[in-house]
Amino acid sequence: MSRAHSIEVHAVSKRFRLGERRYVTLRETLASSIRRDRVSGKSRPELWALRGVSLTVHEGEILGVIGRNGAGKSTLLKILARITEPTHGVTRTRGRVGALLEVGTGFHPELTGRENVFLNGAVLGMKRREIQRHFDDIVAFAGIERFLDTPIKRYSSGMYLRLAFSVAAHLEPDVVVIDEVLAVGDAEFQRRCLGRMSDFAREGRTVLFVSHDLGAVARICDRGVWLDEGTVAYDGPVRESIERYLDARGERASYVEYAPDPDRPVQLVAAGIATPAGAFLDAPRRDEPFAVRARLLVRERVTGLDVKVYLVTRTGLRVLEENLSDSHEGRFGEHPGEWETSVVVPPILAAGDYVLGIAVRSPYERFLDEEILTFQLWPAPHERQEAIDRNRIVQPPVEWRVTPPSRS
């Protein structure tokens, strides 16, 4: 049975004029429009964030959009949400679009929780009556009953996020587009986000979900679209899209450097697998500890800066997730410069292919930076092939003992 479409994207392209994101002064514009010289319009460098993207999404479908930073994922969402216009092409959406590009947009720190629910709900497109109808649910879901009349600047970051997400979760959109909400918040918060997204689809709403978290994408999406340099590189079953994306990255390398992006306050400049002593490794082995090293360039101070390292198997199973702040007590990232982090993983994982994710985050900020690279954990030198091929996740050093039957 063919279901009705609820999102259609027809040959959409989006051009940014580089330098346009920077403020210009009136004088510069006046001068260039009078002289009509090189500074004006056409000769400025351009960037095509999207190039002829077409896709359709059915009602009740959860579509995952994956791809590296700058592939055009966020731009696509912004066009669907009508925050910005396409340069060419057209997008069509049916029904109310709820865009969750950032949790807590429009929240004001001086206002109380109650006031912010109404403010945030309204800017997200809810009518006052709807907000009133859902008010108790929103507050209960966020678990902040006691702090309703406290200014939210006194909230913990967890309370803030729960309230913000709770407002958004009670929108009743027909089409939901979500960008990197999982980049913030704790595990419990992320679990709720994912749960709510699955609910959305069960209720017949259409969900378009952008994330770097391939495990989450694999878990909740039926279909995946891999965007690469502004074009659709693959559109199909979600597992297949993730496989292809990972294979094409060609970064089956234990060390990668990333191009600088001056717009980011904090950025990963290099990441890799190394020995616990720090030397980068081409072929880490499952029976030896290895370290995940990351170099971050801090351009401006970000409150609550944290680094998350996670390992996901090729099937989307998350086997390890650690935050720097879980155990590190000392100073981190509080002044500009290149900081380096390293976390040692003990030899417990089975040999095989892994996706390593390194996310730079802060509970108070929107998405900062995230990169993934794939690597292979090699078997121990004398292991038999038959032992390597077993389908298992952990392979800690175990010790067998045999007690023969006593002869009597």
Add this chain to the structure above:
Amino acid sequence: MHPSSAERVPDARHSPWIENRPSRKWIPRLDLLELWASREITLVLALRNVKTRYKQTLLGVAWTILQPLTAVAIFSLVFGRLALVPSEGVPYPVFVFTGLAVWLYFASASNLASESLAQHRELVTKIYFPRLHAPIASVLPGLIDLSISLLAVGVFMVIYDVAPTPAIVLLPVWILAAPVVALAVGVWLAALNVQYRDVRNALTFLLQVWFFATPVVYGSSLLEGRWSFLLALNPMAGLIEGFRWSLIGAPPPGMWALGSFAMGAVVLVSGLTYFGLVQRRFADLV
């Protein structure tokens, strides 16, 4: 714990398609129907401005009245006592207070409007709503201050024994016209400020020059005759003299006022047109 939204299964099949396509270069896109349908956004944004203003301030609403009172005292001394500026037969403090109340409303409302988009990056880049709500919401909160100031002018009228004339029936018209004039200028400034950072500096300067070119601390009779065209080009001149006529019984504004009102309309329509032309680029620029 489960959100109750499940009770309504959306039936988008009957909803109309919403399209997003490139707009044509010289056709402004304003969509006033959508603006009206989402008018609650204007209200919550305006409320946010009102509420945040007085939170954690020691004197709260007293600030509203302290600023114009100080200015009234200074101008009364400098222009009323020392320079003997004409005040159309009304005691100078009452006369200047009326002008200042309206001017201060205009200055703060247009200032707030100019920052309404540029200062709220997340509203512009992370959600969709008709952008015009932001400048409209900026000119509303000041009306509270304006009303308080006008009440204080009433107290001054009692003190200085100034009786209102029948023209007071027109006072509501001027009170409604004030936010329209502020919006006319505010829409221009909001759109320009997203694109050009120096609008902020220019505005301070512009308001200073404009203040002295407007009959605030002096009466319009000072400019009538050779300089009437200055009054006719200035939307604020007609507004302030209108307030004075209706509230404190000053002589009605001259024929130049028609020009002043027309100018207000021109600024508003051109501002809305400009806003409609450039708003599609706001999210890419802020």
